[in-house]
Structures are given as structure tokens and as C-alpha cells.
Amino acid sequence: MVEEVDHESVYDGLLGGDDSQWAFGTDFEDPLAGVDTTLPDGVEGRALALYCIMLADDALVMSQRLSEWCSNAPDLEEDIALANIALDLLGQSRLLLARAAAADPSLVPALPEGSPIPAEDALAYFRSDREFRNVRLVEGPNGDFGQTIARLLLFSTWRLALFEKLAASRDKVLSAVAVKGVKEMTYHRDYAGRWFLTLARGTDESRRRVVGGLTEIWPLRAELFATHEVESLVAESTVGVDPATVADEVDVLLEQVFSLSGVERPDVAPLAGVRGETGRDGLHTEAHSRLLAELQVVARAHPMGQW
Amino acid sequence: MGSPVSVLDRARGLAASVTDPEMPMLTLEDLGVLRDVEVDGARVVVTITPTYSGCPAMATMRDDLVHRLHDHGFDDVAVKVSLDPAWSSDWITERGRQALADHGLSAPGPAPSLEGPVALTLIPRRRSLACPRCGSSEVELTSEFGPTACKALYRCTSCLEPFEHVKEI
Ligand SMILES: [Zn+2]
Numbered sequence: 001m002v003e004e005v006d007h008e009s010v011y012d013g014l015l016g017g018d019d020s021q022w023a024f025g026t027d028f029e030d031p032l033a034g035v036d037t038t039l040p041d042g043v044e045g046r047a048l049a050l051y052c053i054m055l056a057d058d059a060l061v062m063s064q065r066l067s068e069w070c071s072n073a074p075d076l077e078e079d080i081a082l083a084n085i086a087l088d089l090l091g092q093s094r095l096l097l098a099r100a101a102a103a104d105p106s107l108v109p110a111l112p113e114g115s116p117i118p119a120e121d122a123l124a125y126f127r128s129d130r131e132f133r134n135v136r137l138v139e140g141p142n143g144d145f146g147q148t149i150a151r152l153l154l155f156s157t158w159r160l161a162l163f164e165k166l167a168a169s170r171d172k173v174l175s176a177v178a179v180k181g182v183k184e185m186t187y188h189r190d191y192a193g194r195w196f197l198t199l200a201r202g203t204d205e206s207r208r209r210v211v212g213g214l215t216e217i218w219p220l221r222a223e224l225f226a227t228h229e230v231e232s233l234v235a236e237s238t239v240g241v242d243p244a245t246v247a248d249e250v251d252v253l254l255e256q257v258f259s260l261s262g263v264e265r266p267d268v269a270p271l272a273g274v275r276g277e278t279g280r281d282g283l284h285t286e287a288h289s290r291l292l293a294e295l296q297v298v299a300r301a302h303p304m305g306q307w
Numbered sequence: 308m309g310s311p312v313s314v315l316d317r318a319r320g321l322a323a324s325v326t327d328p329e330m331p332m333l334t335l336e337d338l339g340v341l342r343d344v345e346v347d348g349a350r351v352v353v354t355i356t357p358t359y360s361g362c363p364a365m366a367t368m369r370d371d372l373v374h375r376l377h378d379h380g381f382d383d384v385a386v387k388v389s390l391d392p393a394w395s396s397d398w399i400t401e402r403g404r405q406a407l408a409d410h411g412l413s414a415p416g417p418a419p420s421l422e423g424p425v426a427l428t429l430i431p432r433r434r435s436l437a438c439p440r441c442g443s444s445e446v447e448l449t450s451e452f453g454p455t456a457c458k459a460l461y462r463c464t465s466c467l468e469p470f471e472h473v474k475e476i
């Protein structure tokens with residue numbers, strides 16, 4: 001028997017009337033549906049929310065940069081790999097923004113009455129650059145593939161070290177996101193480390209590019225280990241991690257990669273903040289605004305949008 | 308709808324029959340994503356655990372669970388997320404592994420231990436795999452990342468066919 005198909009609709013033609021196996025048209029779903037988001041004892045909702053936003057913004061902005069490689073990487077396998085890494089980070093960001101919204105709803109930007117946009121999307125698409133708390137390492141342009149690998153190596157080594165400690169957080173959501181993230185980022189760090197080694201020990205040109213890329217991003221390294229007031233607060237109440245406590249471990253791991261690659265640790269001065277402010281305070285470079293414009297333009301044009 | 312036990316069994320059976328949108332040879336039960344099914348009065352509560360943080364199939368899985376239960380008379384269905392413990396490829400059942408192999412996909416080996424610091428491995432881990440088409444163990448890794456978050460890409464150097472391997476995580 002031939003199934004009746006409405007030939008007026010392209011979609012019906014594709015589906016044969018059964019839309020159950022298709023991913024479009026699914027409504028927004030709360031990524032923390034049924035998860036216990038009660039605040040742990042002795043933790044201020046605002047501090048926890050700001051901390052979640054910091055970790056979420058690192059992942060969101062890095063994810064946006066990595067996804068720019070889609071269809072532009074040296075070959076199809078690297079296209080797929082970088083898109084996969086971007087997707088893992090986007091997923092971490094979504095959970096962390098949802099956790100932030102539950103911890104302090106007053107931080108979620110107000111949208112028109114009746115807007116179906118969920119809190120984590122409101123945070124991603126309707127905050128200004130000054131409200132983003134990501135470290136500046138993740139916001140600059142990708143540069144070439146060598147520079148992208150150098151940045152991914154530093155970023156994933158740092159974030160994996162943070163998340164290994166964050167797994168012990170007294171906040172059940174943060175702890176769960178960290179345990180999951182460790183598993184995912186193990187693949188990210190290995191990917192970046194292997195490419196770093198391959199490029200550094202490849203041709204003169206590949207070595208020149210990866211070493212040049214490392215030198216380019218190195219001034220933003222120090223900021224990764226500077227403790228922000230919010231990070232001190234959450235570390236004291238054992239729901240978060242003081243990034244200064246992972247500096248030695250990250251150095252040892254990077255040294256392993258550098259020595260096998262025959263690369264010296266760059267000797268360049270850290271990029272200063274402005275009046276003592278850096279990424280964690282909402283102080284960003286010009287590239288960040290352009291990145292946000294592209295990330296946010298569609299959502300901002302449709303504040304009542306349903307995707 | 309009969310005694311409470313049979314209602315629960317029916318709801319469980321229905322939820323367990325829903326398949327993964329990206330690997331339809333696997334049910335959500337065989338993938339290890341379906342964690343619990345409870346019946347509370349007229350309401351069915353299904354608990355699932357995401358495979359990867361950014362898994363885009365989660366929303367579809369929820370919709371499919373709700374639709375399947377609605378279609379069989381359960382009007383009030385809630386789908387909850389459980390993040391702890393995190394999903395592990397070890398949760399894929401034996402039946403699931405067989406279904407993967409039957410469809411030309413290579414099933415994961417044991418997931419890495421979560422004890423102690425995570426080792427940096429600059430030389431790709433060697434998995435002892437067999438080509439799902441010809442059975443040869445002469446295979447090589449093309450990429451640790453594949454068409455979905457959970458798969459790596461391999462190539463068989465005997466029959467020269469590419470295949471996908473579900474990653475250990
Ligand atoms: Zn073969």
C-alpha cells in the first residue's frame with residue numbers, strides 16, 4: 001500500500017507523514033528538567049551564578065570560534081573534529097547557563113512578555129559584551145590552523161585541570177557538569193596535543209606556524225590563573241575552584257608537550273588589563289564585540305522567536 | 308488499565324522500545340540512556356541521561372518518548388534528566404553491542420577509569436578492533452571525531468572500507 005503523501009509540502013514528502021524521527025520542530029526543553037538545583041548550604045546564589053557564567057562564557061565563546069572552522073579546516077576530518085569539540089563546549093555552556101539562571105534569576109536579561117526564549121538562551125543571546133565573563137584567551141580571531149591548535153592546547157589543558165577539581169564541588173549540578181566535561185575534554189586535549197607535536201615536528205613551515213601561534217596567544221596565559229573575587233568566594237565555600245591552584249599542573253603538562261615537540265616556552269609579557277580589569281570583569285578586546293554581533297544577531301532580531 | 312504493576316510494565320516496555328534518532332538500530336534502553344520509568348497515578352515519569360553534554364539528539368529523544376507513550380494511552384508524561392552519574396559507553400547493553408555490529412558499527416571497549424589524574428596521550432591509544440565488515444584486525448584510526456559526538460572514524464586496511472567506532476567515554 002502506498003502511503004498518502006501531501007505533495008504540497010516538501011517536508012511531508014520527506015517524512016511520509018511520520019515526523020517522529022526528525023529533529024526539527026522540537027520545542028525548547030529545559031536541560032536541567034528534574035535536576036535538583038537547590039543551593040548548597042552557605043553559598044550565595046549570586047556568586048554561584050556569576051561563577052557558572054564565567055565557566056559558561058569561556059566555553060560558549062571558544063565554541064563559537066571553533067565552529068568558524070566548519071568547512072574551512074585543512075581537511076574534512078579536522079572540520080569534523082573541531083565542530084565536535086565546539087559542540088561539546090556548547091553543551092557544557094548551555095548546562096552552566098541554565099544552572100546560573102536557576103541560582104540567580106535576576107541575572108537573566110528581561111525579554112518581552114510572553115517570549116518563549118528560555119533563560120539559558122536569554123543569557124547567551126541578550127547580554128552585552130560587558131556582561132560576558134570569559135577569559136580573553138578565547139575571544140580573539142582563530143588565526144591559522146597552527147594558532148588554533150596552540151590555543152586549543154592551552155585552553156583544554158587549563159579547563160580540564162579546573163574540571164578535574166570541580167568534580168568535587170558541593171554543588172551537584174557543577175559537579176555533574178565537571179565529571180562529564182572531564183570525559184569529553186580528555187579527547188580535546190589529546191587532539192590538540194597530538195596536532196601540536198605533529199606540526200612542531202613536521203615541516204619548517206608547519207613548525208613556524210604552530211610556534212608563531214603559541215607566541216601569539218601566550219600573553220593571554222597569565223589571565224587564566226589570576227583569581228577573581230567571585231572565584232575566591234566559590235572556592236572558599238567549596239563549590240568552585242581557584243584557578244591559581246591548577247597553574248603548576250598545567251605547566252607540567254604543557255612542558256611535556258613542548259619538550260617532546262622541541263619547543264621553548266614563549267618568553268613574552270602578559271597582556272595587561274585596563275585599569276586592572278580583564279575578561280572575568282567583563283573587559284574584552286574589540287574582536288569580542290564582533291564575535292557577539294554574529295552570535296546574537298538572529299536571536300536579537302526575533303525576541304519572540306521559537307526555533 | 309489493569310493492576311498497577313502491569314501499567315508500570317507497559318510504560319517501561321513502551322519507553323524501552325524508543326530508538327536513538329541517530330543510531331536507530333539501538334533502543335534508548337540498549338544505549339543506556341533510559342535510566343528509570345515510574346508511574347505515579349496517571350503520570351509516567353521517564354528519566355534519561357545525556358550521552359554527551361551537547362548531544363543534539365536529546366530533545367528528539369524526549370519528544371519520541373512522549374509521543375510513544377501518548378500514542379498508547381499515557382496522556383501525562385514527564386521526561387526528567389539525570390546528570391549524575393554521567394553516561395558511560397559501558398552502559399551500552401550486550402544486545403546493543405550486537406545491534407551495532409550487525410549494522411557495520413564497531414562497539415566500544417571498556418571506558419577509561421575515572422580514578423586519578425587524566426593522562427595526556429600524545430600517541431593515539433591503540434584499540435584492538437575488528438573490521439565490522441570483514442573481521443580483519445588490520446585497521447587504522449582516521450580520526451577520533453566522527454559524524455556524531457559519540458563516534459571515531461576508522462579504516463580497514465584489509466578490505467579498504469571505512470567504518471565508525473563508538474568511542475569509549
Ligand atoms: Zn575490513
